[in-house]
Structure formats: C-alpha cells, structure tokens
Amino acid sequence: MRVGKFLVVQGIRSRFFCMLTDVALGTANQRIIANPPSWEDTFLREVLAGSGTYGSINLTPMLMFTPENVEDSMVNGNIKSAKVSSSLASFEAQTSTTMELLPVKTIPSHFSQVYEALEEDFRRVFGWEDDPIRKNFSIGKPLDMDVPVCLDLNRFVERSNGIFGKSGTGKSFLTRLLLAGTIRKNAAVNLIFDMHSEYGWEAVSEGQQFSTVKGLKQLFPNKVEVYTLDPASTKRRGVPHAQELYLSYDQIEVEDIKLCSRDLGLSDASIDNANILCAEFGKSWILQLINMSNEEIKLFCEEKRGHQGSITALQRKLLRMENLKYMRAACPHNYVNQMLRSLEAGKNLVVEFGSQSDMLSYMLVTNMITRRIHQHYVGKAEKFLQTKNPSDRPTQLMITIEEAHRFLDPSIVQSTIFGNIAREMRKYFVTLLVVDQRPSGIDNEVMSQIGTRVTALLNDEKDIEAIFTGVAGGSALRSVLAKLDSKQQALILGHAVPMPVVVRTRPYDTLFYRDIGDPVWEEKPDAEVLAAAELARADLGF
Template sequence: MTVPTDPNNLEDWFPADRNAPIYATNGHNGAVAQRLGVVVGGSLSRGLAVKLEPGTNVEEMAVGRYVVIYGTQQRYFCMINDIALDSTNPAIQSDPPNIDDPFIRDVFTGNVAYGLITVTPMLVIDADGPKPVKTIPGHFMRVYNATEDDVNNVFGKEGPTNFNVGSPLELEETTINLNLKRLVERSVGVFGKSGTGKSFLTRVLLAGVVARGQGVSLIFDMHNDYGWQITSENGHHVKGLAQLFQSKVSILTLDAESSQRRNAKYDFEIKMGFDEIEPEDIAMLKATMSLSDTMIDAAYSLRKMWGKGWIKRLIEGTAEDMDYISSNTNIGGGTLAALQRRIERFERWHFLVEENEGDSVQKIIELLVNQQKSVVLEFGRYGNQLEAYMLVANYLTRRIHHRYVELMEKSLGDASLEPPQLLITIEEAHKFLEPQVARQTTFGIIAREMRKYKVTLLVIDQRPSAIDEEVMSQIGTRVTALLDNERDINAVLNGISGAAGLREVLARLETKQQAIIMGHAVPMPVVIKPRTYDTAFYEAVTANAITPQESRKSLGSGGRRRI
C-alpha cells in the first residue's frame, strides 16, 4: 500500500476502494501511521472501546500490540488487550446477510457489522515525556497504530544504562530498552513454563548487566547453561558469558571432571568442608530431604555437643554412640537414626571434604568485590541433585550476604568504599522462597531488603505461585514467558497496575520467542520478541561492553579494594 504524500490529492486519501486502510501524518516527527478507528466508549479501569475503521482488517489486530490515541491535548500510549466483533443490529447474528454479493458485503462490513478492540491506556505522552495515566481521551478521538517514534518516546534509546532486550510485536525494527540500573536495584524474576526459553532470556539479561557494568553477578548454574558453551535445542552452539566477557566473568566448578569433559575453562574448583556446614544450612533442606522439626532441633543439639565436626561424627556414629546420645540428651533414638540416614547422602558429593584447605567464600568475595568480576558456579553432575544445589547455594549466599552487610556498614559515610551491586541468580527459586521457609532463609531476607545492602536476587522459576506472596511483592521487575496455570498467572500479575487487561495478553503469548516485561525497569508493561542469542548479539554486546576499569568506576569504586 502506497502511503499518500500529497495532502491536496483527495484521490489518494479517499480512494475508490473504501476498504483501503487510512493513513495520516500525526504531526510528531512527521511519522506516518495507519488510522485504526475511533474511541466509542470505555473507562480508565476497564479500558477503552475502539470501533475499527471499515478498511481495518480485524485479523491484523493482536493482543499485546500498541496503539496511540490522539486526544485534544495529549497522546495516550495504549495496549490492545481484547478483540471482539459487534454489530448495530443484533438480528444479524441470527440471520446473517449473503456476503457473496460484493455490494451487500460492502454495505454491511465495517458499518452494520464491525470490529471492536479494547485498549488499556498505559502512559500519557506530552512535551515533558511519558507520564502515568490519570484521565482518558474523549469520544471519537482517532486511534493510530504505534510508530517507531512512539515506542522510542516511551522506552528511550539504547545507551550506557539502557539495554536492548528485544522488539515489540508488529514493530520488529524497533527496540525495547531496559533500564539496567533500575533492573538490578531490586530483585528480578524470570518466569515461564518449561520449554519457553527462560534460560535464554536470563542469559540476555545477564549479558546486558555484565556488558554495561551495572553490577556483578553470582550465578548458581544448575545445568551449566551460563558460563561456557552449550548446544541449543536446534543443534547450534551457544556461547557462555565467560566466552563473551573473558576479563569480566570467572567460572568456578563443583565438578572439575564434568567441566573438563565439556572443555569448559574454569578458574578453580570449589570444595566445602564437612566442618563448615552448620545446622542453619541443613534447615534449608527441610522439605527437600523430608527433615522434621525434631530432626532439625537434633542437628542444633549435636552441633552444640560435638562442635564443628558434628556431621562427620554423626555419619560415622556407631550404635553405641547413638545409644549414648539418646541416653544423655532429649534426642529420641528414632529421630537420631532418621537424621543420620539423611545426612549420609552428603558422602556421595565429592565437593564435600573432611578438611578444606581453602576458603571458598573468601575466593568468591575476592572475585566479586576486589576484581569486580561476575562468577558462574557450575554444578556439573550435581545440578540434577536438588539437595546438593540448595545446600551449596544457601551455604555460600548466607555467608556472602553477611560479608556484604559488613562491607556496607563499614562504608557508611564514604560511598567510594561501597562494594559493587550484587545480583545473585538462582534456579528452582520456589524451593528457596516457598512460604514455609522464605521468612527464615537468606534468600527471603535479600528479597525483602531490596537494595538496602546492594544485594538482590534474579530468580528463575516455572511455578511463581509457589513463591511466598510477600517475596513476590518485592520482585521489582518480572520477565514472564508463557504460563498456562491460572494460579501462576495470578502470582505474576499480583500488584501490577492494569493486571486485568494484562491477563489476556499473558495467557496468549506464543510458546517461545515472546515474553512480557513488567515492573521497575520499564515505564509500562511491554510484550517483546526477545533478541536472538546469536553471532549478531555477541558482536553487538561485546562491542558496547565497558572495560573492567570503567566498570569499577561506574559501580562507585575508584579502584580495587581489599577485604
């Protein structure tokens, strides 16, 4: 379709084909947009009803698509959240006309029978930029398809803190830019059912944070997805973060044999001593290892009785040892035997040793704070053992968070001494943040504290409904792929403005290559087609990456600091 350029040529603007789409210059940067229809009703809470023009094909409308309404004083940036068919005469439904006759078809289509869309006003755009919506346009205000300029006015252009994460529906040449500084200030959630591409979405977000130096990340890499090269479902090799940012990302491993077999280059192997594990670390495994409250109480009693070596002594304990404990403490014999059987599983994990020569926590803190490098901890074969994953993630996070609190308190009054913003990434997040344990665990504390101590979470999960409601309310930015469970949809939309209209959008996302971003890092909810994680992405993200020296400067530290 040729867009009219001569405003004086009425044949161009009003063609003989009355079903031809109508275009108009909307006066903003000379952008030309297709006119879709006019506002005929609605409200701010329920959305606005828009009657489509006779030349607008209802099949080209899609939930999640953006439109702009030109009011008398300002523009309204809106999202389509429902599509319907309507008519001026209800009798048409019981006695439809014969549209084989072109004349009858033209008379009825678009006039007697027409398309109707419901749009939700998201933002008001005026000379000062985007603002929250507090009013609505009047009757018969014209509605246009959103142009590239309209989208850029809302989401800005790519820059030092704005990172391109994808394109909006129907505008693939336009980019949606996420504010990375606001992203890492609060916890982030990446949600979606299995197979919707959560790992690739997470990889794009982490690549942006690392490239732009907006923080450092500690990634508990359950399935070895983020550090080194993997093979995607279509058989292509996909680079890891350490290959893209060699000077800014370090790989540590719990399973050196697995890393060597995959040719993944790692800096060192993490070991943990039996004597370093405390009852608080065991308590985190209550649901996963079927530990009762009496078993956890017994763990605290044994730690008090035997000191740091309590786990090894319990594993090697004889029947006489068990009888002695039962006779001299309030721990029942059955409880003790059950706890011993469960703790014996630790012997299968080779990263647990009797005497640990190094300090794993100190090594990670050195990388994160002194060198300001992101850390990917690969689990190798232990990634398929949820108990091992939860034990290590909780053990390290609890101690690193404690160290960060100390560093932040020491830096009071001198911002240059603050450690860099830390984003801790965990998978199967509901296991760490379910209601029964979230209020007692470090992960729940971090989520509730938000940015107080410069530590936030990036949680990846396919069951957001299983995460504690209070924790979900503190997740600042939510990146959500397709969810088909009503409870999960409710959990993701809880606390989001305009949730009723977004429900239909979220439920109709494609299985892959579509996601909706809501919350702190974007000015309004937006449906995107995520960037493809390929060679073009590698080149773009590394070309704009800042150096480690620039990263230290941008994170508020003049140079390396010793801890």
Template sequence: MLELGPEPGSPEYAAWMKEKAGETPRPLRSIRCQPVKTVPPHHAPVRMASGGDIAEIFGDPAEKGNFVIGYTREQGHPVCIDLEKFVQRSAGVFGATGTGKSFLTRILLAGLMHHNRASVLVFDMHNEYGFNDTASDTGLRVIGLKTKFSSRVRIVGLGAGAAIRNNTPDFNLEIAMSDITAADIELLTGELNLRETTPTVLHALVKSFGGHWFRQFKEMNREEVEIEDEKGKIRRVPHPESVAAWANDNGVNVVAAEGLHDKLRRLFDKPYIVEKPAADSLGQMIDSLENGKHVILSFGNFETDLDYLFVSNLLTRKIRDAWERNTNSFRSTGKDEPRQLVIVVEEAHKLLNREMAGQTAFATIAREMRKYYVTLLIIDQRPSQIYDEVMSQLGTRISGWLGDEDDIHAVLSGLAGREALRGMLARLQPKEEVLLLGWGVPMPLPVKSRRYDDNFWRELFGAGGKKDEAQIMKELGY
C-alpha cells in the first residue's frame, strides 16, 4: 500500500514529509510503503504494475545504491534491491542444486564491489568466484570477479605455493600454530569424531603450554622406553616426551590424551598449518579488508569439510576480533569508522547447523547483526539444516526453487504470511527464477533472475565506461 499524502508542492506536503521522514532523510518509498491491512473495496480499479510502480516500491535503477537483481515475470520491469540495506543485516541465497545460487551470488558480489560501500570476504570452497571458470552445464566461460575488479580483489590461496585453476593467487595463507585455540578444535567435534573427554584434555594442554599447546602436542611421541628399577627388573615406561608421560604428569587420562592425539593427526598433517608463516598473511588479509579491498580465499586442493570448517572459522574469529576492536575504538574516539564487511559462506549449513551454532564465530555474527559492522551472506541448498535462530535473523532472503518442505519452511522462518509465500516458492521455475523476501525488500516478489553474462558487465560499468571500452576492444580482437 502506498500512502499518497497531500498534493506535492503544497505546504501541507512539505509538513507531511517532514513528519514522516523524521530527522534522518530516507528514500521516499520507505516512508510511503505500508503493509496491506485490508483488501481493496469492491469495484476498485485494477491495472498491471508499470515499470514506474515497481521503481516506486523497489527503487529506481538509475539511483545509486539500487541494484537490479531481476525482472518482473510478465513484463520484465527491473526490480532493485537496496545494497545499503542489504549489507546491514545478514542475508541468504537459497535454492536446490542447480537453481543458480552461485551465479546470483556472483551478480550480488559484483554489485557490492561496484557500489563500494562494503568489503567482501568470500570463503570460496569450490574455487568459483575468483578466477574465470567454465560452467559445468553449458561449457561457457564464466567471468571471475578478479578479472573485472583486478586491483580491488585479492585472491588468497590456502597453503604455500597454492595454485588456483593454474593461476597464481595474490598471496598465500598459512596458519600459525600459535593462532589455534582450544575452541577451534572443539568445534570440529563432529567432523573429527572427538570424544566428550576432549575439552578436559585441551584445557590441560593449554594450561601446560599456553599458546604453544598445538606445537607441543604435535611434537609429542607415543613411544616407550625400558628402565631398570631398584630391584634390577626391566620395566617399560612412557618416553619422557610422549603423550602418556605428559598425561601422567598432569593428571590427565592417558587413553583420552592419546585418543585426541590420534584424531588431531589429520590437522597435524595439514601443510598450511605451520610453526611460523613465511609472511603475516592473516594480517595482510585483515589489512586488505580494512582498506576497502575484497578478499577471495580459495581453498585450492584443500576441499574437505575439515579444511573448510577449521580455516573459515578460525579466520572469521580473528577478523571479528579485529572489527570489534576497531568498532570499540571508533565508539570512544569517533575517528576511523570501521569499513562494513560482508563475509560470504557457501554450504553454510556446515558452519551454522544446530550442533555448531553455539560455537562458531559465524553464529555470533548472525546473532549480533551489524553491531560490529560485519554481516554474513550465506548460500545454501539445505536451509533446513541451518540453525533456525540464525535463519530467522536473516534480513534479505533470495530463494530459488526448493523441493523439500523442510527447506521451504526454513527459508520462511520468522516472516509474516508464510502460507502465501510458501505457494510462491513452490511455484517458482526450477531455474532462472527467485523469490525476494525478508526485511531487506519492501514486499515479497518472485522475479526472473538477472543473467550473468557480457551484457551484465556492460550494464554495470555503464556504456562507455573505461573498463567496458577496453573489454569491447578486446572482444573485437584489438
């Protein structure tokens, strides 16, 4: 429903605007759009929405910050999302496999990068977003974000000497053993099948070795040595540098300690965890993000869930700490407002499921919203496996077709009018269509999703834009 107000230009109109807008100037549409409370009266005239109507509600594509995400289904009028609003709360892109989540995410990220009001950090588990790629179904080339935003996007490869699709990343990420905390291990409980004794052992390790616990534990052996006791009898006892010897000395159950030692071997063997990283790559990443650059972390060949969970959570914890510090310093000094940051996670249910939700840094971010200038963009095909408390916090939700009732239910959690929305979701085309919903959009609307192709880039950079020109020349073979 739109409130029209008094005649524009009249003194009443100015007064009405002032009353509606309050102190902070807001776009007209956010003042006038109101939820529908009644059905229209009998014989009310009905007409199709025009492009102007859509622009009035969703924003004018010509205005900065309004980003075309798709087109109305029947008439193809462009539908915008407000990027400023989009980054203020965590958001989600959902849909069954093959419905176009990754493509739509590329479009959104390109919009955010072009708009340049937030830094973006992508945990790129399948090496999709940085360098150019080939679409698995059509065999067509898919432009990577690095190609278009070369100076503003840093591609970080996990592990020394990592190559991503035969490309060299801007720098490599190694993780210092001293950065690993007990909590980082505890959240791998499911993945490493850790026992309930783990927290006790970890606690004792940290007590014994402080920040060096990981290295010390890794270096312990499992050997025994023979010693002769007073009566001249030979006995086998734990080697002084063994796990058992440490456990005995510290009142820790030997079986529990050795069990954990066995299970952590999968981490001990990771080549990207080193005693001393060749460069402060973590610091470099944070620095890039603070200074308005975007970082795409490519996992390269480290594509297991263990790598993904461990690395993304550790980094997110560190980054969130940095942003919390920056925010607190900004609050007390009023100087250097932190840069808004959007963290993008694919297969989010692996990090935000019910079991992990209490422990991961991601859940903290989803819960506290934008308090520290950090929000999430989560991408998932199984939203029902994401903790519902996280789901209901999501502002903007963009969902493609979903086949599963539970998934549909999850995408709609916390929203009003779920029955009608459920119908809209169920009737989407399996490809190329998405439903926009949530707090970030003025009303739910199914749209044909924008195509990610050469035309997209031409429109984004504007005809005659410098980059665009270079691109056209290249395509023409000059």
C-alpha cells in the first residue's frame, strides 16, 4: 500500500471511490514501544504482528455511487443477510452499466469491505480515451496499475488551468502532453508563448544522454504555425516555415508598460506621466518621448503639469527598447491581426522568443498580443450572445504562459489582462494554461479560479498550500503531494477529472508521436526504434 493508491469501499447501499492519503504504524500497547523485541527475536515479532503491532491506512472518500433500486438493508437496526446479498448483486449489475458519480455526502458503515480498485473501477470513474461523446485524453496511468487515466478535454479547456512543480520535475513535458492532446482532439485552439523555444520545434530531453523530443509543429505540421521574435535563432534550429513577428512603438499602450514596470525600473510617478504623454500624443507617445530634448521635456511639463524628473527617467528607461530585435518604429504589416486570422482558421500558434527570452521581452510581447486578442474575443462573444447563432460562436482559445507568477502577482493582478482572463473563466471563450514553479506567488483569488491543477513535486510549504487554495478537503491531499517522486509523477485534481488522482505521466516518446500525431508527421520509424521504445515502455509498466 502506498500513498496515492486508488481504493474502493463497498458499503451496504453505496460504493465509495477513495484515495489512500497516509500510512502509519501502530501498537496496541505502549509497553511494546518501551521494550521492543530485538531484531534477532523473530518468534516474538511474529507473535506481536497483527495483534500487538499493526499498520493503518487513511482513506479519503472522493466519490460515491448509490444505485436507485438498492433496497434499504437496515431493518430495526439489524442487517438481513438475504437483503444484503441481494443488494450487492443489484449493485454489481448496475455498476457494470452507465452510472452517475456523486460527491460524498456520507461515509461507509463499520466493517465495510475495502478493495483494491480494478480496471473496471477506473473506467467507470475516468472513462475511455476513445469515448465517442467526451473528448477524453490519457495523461498517464495509476502508480500500480496498467489502465489509462483520462482528462475530459472539453471540461479542461473551458476554465483556466495550471501546471505546477519545482524545477526539473517535467513541467514542460506535462505541458507538451496536454497541448498535444488538445490539438489532437480539437478541443481548443492554442496560443503558446514559448519563452525557451521548447514547444514549437524539437527540444532537449532531460536525462544523462543528450537527445531531443519533437515539438508540436513536427507532430501537427498542418495545424501549428510558429512565429518568431528572433528569426536568426529559429533558422539555426532548423524550424521550417517560421513566420517573423515584429511589433512597433505605436502598438504599445501604457497598460503594456505598466506590466513591465518592475523590469524597466519604473515608479508609479513615471506611469502617471506616461498617461499624460499618451493623452497628448496618442499612439505615437513613445516615439515622441524618445525624440524629445531636455528643453522640450521642460516645456511640456510646464504646459501639461507633468513632472520633469519622472518623464526624463521614463525616457531613459524606454530607450532600452531600441535594443529589442523585434521592435520597429513603425510596422507596415499588422502581425497581431494576422495571428487572429490564423486562430479563427483553427490554427494553433507558437510564439518563439529565441535570444529575446528575457523577462522584459516576455512580459511586454505576451501582454501586447494577449490584450488585443482578448479584446477581439470579447467583441465576438458579445455578438454571439446577441445573435445566438452557432456560426457566430468563437472558437475556444487557450493561452499558455510560463513564469505565470510574474503576470499574476497580487500587486498587479487586478490591472492585468491575465488576471481578467483568469477571473472571467469561460465567459468570453478565452482561458489560460499557466505553467509555474512558484504557485505561492500567484494571487489567491486567481488560484481559487484555476479549474484543473496538474502538480508535480513541490517542497516549499507555501507552494503546497497555494495548490490547495479553494479546494475542499485539500488538507488530506497535502501528504500525497509531498510524497511524489521527482520525475514522471503528478497529482491531478479539479474540473477535468471526477476525483483527485496520482499518475505516472505518459511517456513523451516515439510511440506517443505515433499515437497522437498526424499521419504525415514524419517518415515511419524503423523497426529497431519502435522495438526499443516498446521495451522502454514495458519497463515503465506502459
């Protein structure tokens, strides 16, 4: 028995699906601990085992099922054995068919039988990957069973979600798995801000030997488009058909600068003066400011009641943008509108940053593009609500951001587009997939709105506490999360799964490419490669 195991308790009227949350040793008498038998005294240890010494396990009921025609087996406080056997037979017959899983409202009686969960139990709870109705996707398998655990992708994409774990626990691989499943099942279109160029094209695999794993563009060449802020870097990596992405100063608004104020070193006074400049010069306020002399700044402050020191500091710090490869004084082509057209056509977009992966660039570009796309989606959603015409319904959009605590920090979350999206949930058909190793840095209100949480190992107590913000019964799962292995294990809980579950995550390997990717993703691998992959998966129990 190990923490995270899936167990079933068979009561008289209901069946309870439970998770093992803790294991402990106990003794019937404290004198045994005060005077324990020596290790060589095997006879005495065997005498005490099971009576004087024992092990205990803690179960947390997560779901229950009560068939409608199970008769009340309690008559005058006594159990009638005939009715019990009849009820259990009826129970087994009904659980072999479709059933409705309900939240736990009671507990099983004393002496109820506890069983290890079977494959049929997992199927009843988590469904089948080939379900014709639900868009299920297998994310892994239980720790000690060979049966897939499925996420309902329709429920997954309709709310904002999070992937958490400390550095080196495989967050990027979990993200690739979920993004590949979303694309394969056509559950949503994705806009992925790829800070370290890991999702679009091939990336380095973690391990002692150097190897690479395929990106989304390789698996779905006709469904994924790659935009790059650093064409030279993308070309060196061999990414085909990557589209260059440029932004201009006149596209930057004060709200975009405000999000980057920490990285630019701007004070609140500088932001206030930026609003004054924007009100005077409109979209060209940054170009006007950069080209102003000290005398012109002085005259402007006298006329518009600005602060000369703050505006001078703002000018000096905005000059850093001249070193950004993707920034232009003016862009004849509107790349954001081009990206919108691709999203509406059902294309999934990956924005690679290449060498421009510093936090200033990541936060500036991500905020600029997201604000405009969200504004477009708000307009489309309002039109759909007005016309009720299915053809006007926007395609569900999921935006993936890394280092999410930088965008969702409590001090700025109320004024950022990402905080708005997380709180709005599915109202405007736009949700977030946040990837972070410091969930404690994310605002509590936003964390409480995270629908599904896929969490690898965390050690910091504040981070563990943040994971269970807004989760009923989260205290019972803390020990489960703390006991995960550092590789290829995750706790999944929330909207897309019926109950919390610990899984060995699905290997991201050649067989996964073959199962999930488009038929044209690559030439067929040779027999030796497939045989080696099969052997590796067999060793892992897959």
